[in-house]
Amino acid sequence: MKIYDILLTIGNMFKLRPAKERNKITDGFLPTEEDLKGAKKYSRVMIFGVDGAGDYFSKCSVPNFDRIFGHGSRTFSALSQFPTISAQNWGSILHGLTFQSHKLTNEIAATMNFVRKDQPSIFRVCAESHPGSTYASIVNWYPINKGIVENKIEGLYKINAGELYKGPSDDEAVDRVACEQIISFIQDKDPRILYTHLDGPDEGGHSHGYGTPEYVASVQHADELVGKIYDAYVERGWGEDTLFILVTDHGHVCKKRKDGTTFGGHGGWTDSEKYVTIAVAGGLGDIIDGEMGQAGTLDVASIALYALGEKQPDVYESRVPKNVFSTLK
Numbered sequence: 001m002k003i004y005d006i007l008l009t010i011g012n013m014f015k016l017r018p019a020k021e022r023n024k025i026t027d028g029f030l031p032t033e034e035d036l037k038g039a040k041k042y043s044r045v046m047i048f049g050v051d052g053a054g055d056y057f058s059k060c061s062v063p064n065f066d067r068i069f070g071h072g073s074r075t076f077s078a079l080s081q082f083p084t085i086s087a088q089n090w091g092s093i094l095h096g097l098t099f100q101s102h103k104l105t106n107e108i109a110a111t112m113n114f115v116r117k118d119q120p121s122i123f124r125v126c127a128e129s130h131p132g133s134t135y136a137s138i139v140n141w142y143p144i145n146k147g148i149v150e151n152k153i154e155g156l157y158k159i160n161a162g163e164l165y166k167g168p169s170d171d172e173a174v175d176r177v178a179c180e181q182i183i184s185f186i187q188d189k190d191p192r193i194l195y196t197h198l199d200g201p202d203e204g205g206h207s208h209g210y211g212t213p214e215y216v217a218s219v220q221h222a223d224e225l226v227g228k229i230y231d232a233y234v235e236r237g238w239g240e241d242t243l244f245i246l247v248t249d250h251g252h253v254c255k256k257r258k259d260g261t262t263f264g265g266h267g268g269w270t271d272s273e274k275y276v277t278i279a280v281a282g283g284l285g286d287i288i289d290g291e292m293g294q295a296g297t298l299d300v301a302s303i304a305l306y307a308l309g310e311k312q313p314d315v316y317e318s319r320v321p322k323n324v325f326s327t328l329k
C-alpha cells in the first residue's frame with residue numbers, strides 16, 4: 001500500500017481527503033511525451049489576466065473578446081481557487097498548483113520574493129528548457145512581479161505599470177500604461193510567453209459591485225485594451241502562431257449600503273465570485289470551437305505549456321481541460 005493510499009484510507013475514516021484529491025476539480029489531460037509530439041507547437045503564448053472580471057465576459061457586450069475568442073474554446077464557469085482572492089489565483093495560474101500547495105496570499109506576494117525551486121512558474125519551466133528566449137510579465141498589480149513570478153529568470157522582463165504611471169489614482173489609467181508597455185515591448189522583442197494583468201474590473205467591482213453599470217464599463221474598458229494588444233500581435237504577423245488565453249481570477253459580489261449605493265468584494269464562494277472565464281484562441285487549426293471542459297484557474301498553466309510543446313513539471317496539479325485542443329484525445 002502506498003503512502004497516498006494509506007492517507008486516503010485514514011482520510012475516508014474521518015471523512016477527510018488528502019489535499020490532492022480534495023482539490024482535483026478537473027478531468028482534463030496530463031499530456032504524455034507522445035501527446036507533446038502531436039502538439040501543433042505555437043511560437044508564443046499571450047495571456048490576458050483580467051482581475052475581478054469573473055464570468056462577466058459572457059454577460060455584457062465585449063466585441064473584442066468576441067472577435068478574438070468567438071470561435072475559440074471558452075468557459076464562463078471555470079472555478080476560482082478558494083478563497084476567491086487575487087494572489088491565490090494568479091499563483092495558481094502561473095505555477096499550475098492549487099492554493100493549498102503554493103499558499104500564496106496577497107500579503108505574502110506583496111512582501112516576499114517567490115523562492116521555491118520545486119514549484120516553478122511557467123516562465124521558469126520554459127526559460128530553463130529554451131535558453132535565449134524572451135519572456136515578459138507586464139502588470140498593473142505589483143505583487144505578481146514581486147512575490148509570484150520568480151526573480152532572475154533568464155530572458156524575463158518584469159514591468160510594473162503602476163510604478164510607471166504618475167497621475168492621480170486611477171486603475172484604468174494604469175491598465176492603459178500596461179497596454180502601451182506591451183505594444184512597445186513587442187515592437188522589438190518576441191516574447192515566448194507574455195503575461196499581462198489588468199486590474200480595472202477589480203476596482204470597478206470593489207467600488208460599485210458586480211453587475212452595476214460601472215462594473216460593466218470596467219469590463220468593457222479591459223476588453224478594449226485586450227483588442228488593442230491583440231491587434232498589435234496581428235500587425236507583427238503573429239496572429240496565427242500565437243496562442244491567446246484570457247483568464248479572470250475571481251468575480252465580485254454586489255452589496256447595498258443603507259443609502260442605496262452599492263459596493264463589491266470577493267473571497268467567498270458565491271456564484272458571482274467563484275465562476276471565472278477561461279478562453280483560448282489560436283490560428284494553427286487545433287483549437288476546438290465551443291465550450292471547454294471542466295476547468296480551474298490553475299489549468300491555464302497546462303494550456304500554455306502544452307501549446308508551446310513543453311512538458312509540465314510533475315509537481316503541477318493542473319491539467320489541459322477537455323475540448324480545448326483537437327490534438328489531445
Ligand SMILES: [Zn+2]
Pocket residue numbers: 051052085086087202249250
Ligand atoms: Zn483579483
